[in-house]
Amino acid sequence: MTNRVLILGGRGRIGSSVAQDLATHTQAEITITGRYPVAEGNEDAKWLSSKNNWTLGTGVQFLVLDLVEVDKLRQAIANSDLVIHCAGPFHYRDTQVLEICIELGVNYLDVSDHRSYTSKALSYNEQAAAANVTAIINTGIFPGISNSMVRQCVEQFDQAEKIHLSYLVSGSGGAGVTVMRTTFLGLQYPFEAWIDGNWQLVKPYSEREDISFASPYGNTGVYWFDMPETFTMPHSFPSVKTVITKFGSVPDFYNHLTWIAAHIFPKWLMQRRSMIEFLSYVSHFMTDVTNAYTGIGVAVRAEVTGQKDGKTAVYCANLVYENTALASGCGTGSIAQLLLEGKLKKPGVYPVEEALPTDLFVETMNSRGIKINSNWVKS
CATH class of the missing domain: 3.30.360.10 (Dihydrodipicolinate Reductase; domain 2)
Structure with missing residues (x-):
């Protein structure tokens, strides 16, 4: 069966980079969301269609969705195997999407880079573990x-x-x-x-x-x-x-x-x-x-x-x-790939450093051409 991935805020720079990574490295059916239709000539449309960016292809669908439309949000999550939350800014973010994912048994990733949301999300660790949901937060480039x-x-x-x-x-x-x-x-x-x-x-x-x-x-x-x-x-x-x-x-x-x-x-x-x-x-x-x-x-x-x-x-x-936004897409997309392939499963809510083993991290970075140089400075 084809995996279905829902990317909230997927029309933005980070969200579309995550979508591109998934389109490149998986066969998933991807749905990206935004509060408004993509109007020809606006900033988002120029970004998504720019000749400087990879083409997302026909496997990516767009859904108009405002997160305040709870019933529509719940339906979209219920029709997904993985939800990736890229909608910001994160300082004002609540845990509604995470709570629905736990309730419906859907795995969850989040690119949030703010301490307040991290703290709120981690408080749902026991509920996610009981629901057998793997939720990993702070998944971009930094954090990620x-x-x-x-x-x-x-x-x-x-x-x-x-x-x-x-x-x-x-x-x-x-x-x-x-x-x-x-x-x-x-x-x-x-x-x-x-x-x-x-x-x-x-x-x-x-x-x-x-x-x-x-x-x-x-x-x-x-x-x-x-x-x-x-x-x-x-x-x-x-x-x-x-x-x-x-x-x-x-x-x-x-x-x-x-x-x-x-x-x-x-x-x-x-x-x-x-x-x-x-x-x-x-x-x-x-x-x-x-x-x-x-x-x-x-x-x-x-x-x-x-x-x-x-x-x-x-x-x-x-x-x-060479591109910060695309690096963030690689960070999140690589973890999504591991979840979809069944190589990573850790029920609960975790920051990246607790959830992702180093061998899998190195494997996915190598597959994306991201080279990490490491060495002893002194001993």
């Missing part, structure tokens, strides 16, 4: 592929002690306005980070640190940014006492503009939706200009420090990919 890179590093040690994750995106990363919103929403409040075995408040976009990324990026600045990994990895890897997640942009002047938004703009102004919308659209317009010079790639560097053979050692994994 980055989580599995950390797991691969942690497995090299007798005891891992510190995780340092650094992310770098060129221009828009090939993503849309929703991702811009996510960035600015992440600047609104301090967040808790796991440092030296304690939860400590950290200011967003603070403590710039120059990180040596793989070619062609080299030495580039990154800043503290609230990511679900900060929240999930202390649980996934109990011996770890520090988890650092830092993010930066190329060109570097975007970092300085973002720092100003985080530290100079009045907090009351940054907490207004109208301001977030203004900054998101202005930023998206600016990156449309600079993308031609910087590209839209992504770099991830995972560095783990721990004990190996009685000595302190450091192990690093590096990834570079």
Whole structure:
């Protein structure tokens, strides 16, 4: 029988990238959704039909669906073998779709990159396990592929002690306005980070640190940014006492503009939706200009420090990919492929690093031409 996959928010940059990955690597029947029909000439239509993107093909159907239409949503989920939630922004996301999937016994993936949704989703672990539903969250590039890179590093040690994750995106990363919103929403409040075995408040976009990324990026600045990994990895890897997640942009002047938004703009102004919308659209317009010079790639560097053979050692994994949005599609699509093929089954709700074994991660990345270079830095 043909597997049926429902991609909520599948018309957006990330969702359509997930659909493309599935269309390339599986025989699944794919349905992508959006709140409105794709009108000729609008941004989504241009993205979906762009000559710079792969063709989704006739195996992909489009369904007009607003998530507030619960009966229509329930019917669409009931007709699916797997639901992939790509609709954002994730700061305001509830667990309605996950709850329906658990109720109907349908497996679930989610690209959300926000701690609040991660926390809410994980609270349904027991219900999902009882329903024999595998639900995996944070499945894109970061979080997602980055989580599995950390797991691969942690497995090299007798005891891992510190995780340092650094992310770098060129221009828009090939993503849309929703991702811009996510960035600015992440600047609104301090967040808790796991440092030296304690939860400590950290200011967003603070403590710039120059990180040596793989070619062609080299030495580039990154800043503290609230990511679900900060929240999930202390649980996934109990011996770890520090988890650092830092993010930066190329060109570097975007970092300085973002720092100003985080530290100079009045907090009351940054907490207004109208301001977030203004900054998101202005930023998206600016990156449309600079993308031609910087590209839209992504770099991830995972560095783990721990004990190996009685000595302190450091192990690093590096990834570079030319299109951030497509990398996110590969991260989610690869896990979807494993679920559809029956190679991955873990009833409950889990972040990627707990659900995906390293051997399967390496296998799916290799099949997509994503090369992860790893090595001991010192011992």
